[in-house]
Amino acid sequence: MTETLSLEVERSPRELLLARAGDILQRGAVVNAGIAAVVLLLGLIAGTHIIANLFDLLRGVLLVRYSGTADLALAVVILLALLNVSLLLVVMVGVVAREVWTLPALVLVVIGNLAALVLLGFTPALVTIGFALWAGVVLRTDTQAFRVNPVMLKELRGRMRGVRAFAVMTVYLGLMSGFTLLLYLIYGTVARSSGSAAAGEIGRVLFLGVVGIELLLIIFIAPAFTAGAITGERERQTYDLLQTTLLATPSFVIGKLESALGYILLLLLSGIPLESIAFLFGGVTELELVLAFIILLVTAIALGTVGIYFSAAMPRTLVANVRAYSVILGAMFIAPVIASAVLNMINNLLFMRAGAPLSPFFEALTRYLDLLLTSVNPVETGLSTQSLLVDQRVLGFYAYTLRSDGSTIPLVSPWITFTIIYLAISAVLVVLTIRRTKETSI
């Protein structure tokens, strides 16, 4: 018996190729994160006005064709770089898990960055385009490596079979319709008695009600779909079988996640007609519908990954469920209350000590802190995004005028920061889940 250990036998050429492409994309994400950090730092320096015209200089270099103010330009650059980080990480996970959607996603990343380069003059796009093309060149020799995820296919076949999936959907839509009707009747009565029944207001209330209920359902459904994904396989003792096959851990984790999110996506899509009832009364725009959908979907993705992380980290489904729900309910309902209380306290404290309106620096700081806290909670994000959209017609970036000295700071509608933060959390959790699953496997 020979004892030669050759790594060529251990990893097939295809696996080596995929690992290399994954590394390239990861490097691209790291470089983009670096760009965001450096620009943030330079922005802070520029904010102190120590170096004259630094803002304009940076805009001239990073966002050549942008017509807004220079400080806003920096915010755009930072967010675009962070968006590229998330996208490259997602594609990287896709490459390692050999997902079919990887190559189209890679092409979309390149096209998106090209568009940003041409339309906004977003020069850092060249970095992302470079890394994406490099990965594409590496993968070009073996496009056969990508395939439909077998775990996802298996799970969806099981989930969609028989009457169960359709019964769940019927009950879900039935409850939602009942709730909408109830809301309409209650609101109609109240409005009639008070004598002010603007149709637009009914529409807005119905829309908010339906989206709110959907969000609540997602908070409860998403972790339930994923918390048993890995522990369930262990408990049914099918996990051993999978481990002795050549199925890679990333494929397993991504497949589980895709199948759970696929079904949630179906539930969300089937809810759109109900949300659209608001259009009959007016007061709600298509844009709000799209934004609500994005916020719901991003919430589902993040909560789903929380569930799957605990499924990998915990030995049993029950424990995984308990942990996932404690963390999610804590983050969704308890943390915002505490956070806003703390923010209020800081606000009061600073205000009282100064005995006058806040200094511009602290006011700006509290505004940013407020934005951050808003964007870690889907409910607050939704409400704040809607009020910005309706009251100020703001969808993306805007200049906020400080009350203290009348100067402006760049701010962004919270749905953008929310999406980036939640997707980043999801990407990190997926990577951790893969690591956890591998640890327990030998």
Place this chain on the structure above:
Amino acid sequence: MADLIIETRDLVKKFGKFTAVNGLSLEVPAGSIYGFVGPNGAGKTTTMRMLTTLTRPTSGQAWVGGHSVTEQPRAVRRAIGYMPDEFGVYDDMRVWEYLDFFAACYDIPETERRRLIEDLLQLVDLSHRRDDMVDKLSRGMKQRLSLARTLAHDPAVLILDEPASGLDPRARVEIRELLVELARMGKTIFFSTHILADVGEICTHIGIVEAGQMIAQGSMADMRAQLQPHREITVTLRDETAVETLKSVVSALPGIVGVTELEPKNGRSRVRIDFAGDDDAVADLNAKLSGASIAILGFTEETKDLEAMFMRVTKGIVS
């Protein structure tokens, strides 16, 4: 000795203070049907889990198909088909979907899978249940489906943990025939069992394990010879006088190790002759006895069965 396809050296697995496998050395030649026998709790399943890369050995080394279990787990996984003792049930799956899923896990392109599934189902005689739900199958059928699954990527070695446990007699025979058929196709079959009849029937090699250690292993012929150095012939006679005549005739012959009078059975006397010699010598002995005009009613050679062999080597220790 032929090429070894599974080899372990001083394999040890400890779970805390409990030692499940204690310095086990295993040698499975390529192309053999190897019966891995031992009492419950002897460490058979743990050994198999180490060979299938599911459990990391505490110390010692193991190779499957020339690949180290600890250094090259993926290469090992490519070489083996593993069937654990419990059937991994996926609810909501049809028979063909079950095979399709595992074939996909082994990276077999979709275009080839359809054909492969038909072939596998035909091999294990489940073609007629192709579209049935997996949990509607009988236990024997599930076991055959499981076996089909292990074959999806055409591995060189099949590692089967208790493939015949819990099956009715008919299903057991079917599995046994299937294993023989697979061995004919060139697969090495390494399976654990405590049903000795299965081993005697189909195995070319056997390893007896107890308390985490290998007590005896080798080809069936070697083991038989080793455990039973001489032949035993039982002669049934009509009465006591015949016994004396037989003793006097036999004791003069070459190769006789001993002659013992046994308890009479059904009123007939019986004598056991311990005898070292080949088939010609046995025929010769038979002719001599007939020539001596002794009233013989029966002349049979006793082959010690595996159970006796097993009882002799194992001590009944279950750690």
